[in-house]
Amino acid sequence: MAKMTKEEVIEVAHLARLAITDEEAEHFADQLEAITNAMELLSELDTENVEPTTHVLQMVNVLREDKSIPGLDRDLVMKNVKEHEGGQVKVPTILE
């Protein structure tokens, strides 16, 4: 693992929708580099012919009949929304 740079951390933070300062980026760069270096341990294992496990139990698709059922009550949902009007959630301007 090459050294993790401040620029890489800023890029990853952007992908994760996190705003970070230069100072924070340097701090996280050191920590993330230490963590990813520790994870390099896995490279000593030969996993060429090993199947990945995405789920520990046998899984099957869960299907239900294609019919409409009531969703959450809109007035109740709106109780947790900071700003809303006419049954709709208000957000900042998207198109300028």
Added chain:
Amino acid sequence: MSLVEKTAAQLQEMIHTKEITIAEMTEKAFERIEALEPKVDAFLALNKERATQLAKEMDSVPFAERGPLFGLPIGVKDNIVTEGLETTASSRILEGFNPIYDATVVDKLKAAGMVTVGKLNMDEFAMGSSNENSYYKKTKNPWNLETVPGGSSGGSAAAVASGQVPFSLGSDTGGSIRQPAAFCGVVGMKPTYGRISRFGLIAYASSLDQIGPITRTVKDNALLLNAISGYDDKDSTSANVEVPDFTAALTGDITGLRIGVPKEYFAEGVGEAAKQAVLDALKVLEEQGAICEEISLPHSKYALATYYILASSEASSNLSRFDGIRYGYRTEKAGSLLEFYMNTRSEGFGDEVKRRIMLGTYALSSGYYDAYYKKAQKVRTLIKKDFDDAFEKYDVIVGPTTPTPAFKIGEIIDDPLTMYANDILTIPVNLAGVPAISIPCGFENGLPLGLQIIGKHFDEETVYRVADVYEQATDFHKKTPQTWEGAAQ
């Protein structure tokens, strides 16, 4: 004997003989919580008004219609949603969030007649091993208020250890029930993945998270697992398997039972006291008729790295839903929508959560996916196979729960790798999806140590049987912490 020292059966007996009403029991629970909270800081929200009202109504339910947990108080970890009761997962980003429905486990608690007294502190979004990552408060270990209660279900374990409640629910992604149970000297069970519905559990790492009970005794733990287990069509990873009566498994007989003792769980980094306590426990189990043999789980040393790649990857995906639009914290400083998202999330999430989101985003990003995420999924296969192979010959696997007892608040908070190593003995269990319990097995410098008993998929019964035999043969669970003294009973 005071109320807080009684088991579920003893409390039921008191209600049955009219020695106490449910309303009085609930009132006493709140009295004790109010007396101890200034020291322990376990609760984030109390449900006093509704719980008091409910308790009064419950007193009029005929005895014939009551189950074994009817009318008993319980605390719930704050990442489990409770209708009308603030649920934050200890994060600023969910400040003020009042769920409009109950998690399936909370529905089941209600059906069992339990009284939810409040929500318990935790590491933010269940990420942490010390409870120091909560946005709201730091819960203290009732055995020594300068030490951590463990994480992330530290509030759940501390509330039971200090006698604020006899029962609580936690969640366990990499050891988050068992490690705090060990640190606080109580009984904590991480059931088989899929045994309990995760509907309404705020997700951290969906393929690893599992809700479980924390109690003072093994039998109470089994009773609570009875109440919350079962298939749920609202959770597509819920297992459609039969739920036995777990208390029926407590036969007291482990004659001929085969116990595997992994040599890797006694490796460098595991403290001498923790090792010795487990070796002493194995002697007790042998005296009770079990056969103990050393085994190897050769891929144990890879579990920590595997876990942090997988858990962080899943977290980066799960936590993308927190955007400030529909609920919770919303930034004041935003021009564009992108700034709105970025500022909300940066102000709303704490450092540990940011660290894991970034690590997960990195591990899943183009160019690193094969090297990290896919590789970790393959190593998980090897770790799970270690357990499958061991369980061909052995009924349970036994080792320490944690390498050391509770550490001091602030001692390792700035050293993520050392902090992560706390869960080194519990993480393999989550990766394999098997059940495991931690029960008290000794002390080091006055702080509790935990014995971990691991079982086969859906064989919580054998885990409980072994735990119960050990508990009956020892006195560790009868000792009480310093905060116990002098508080309202």
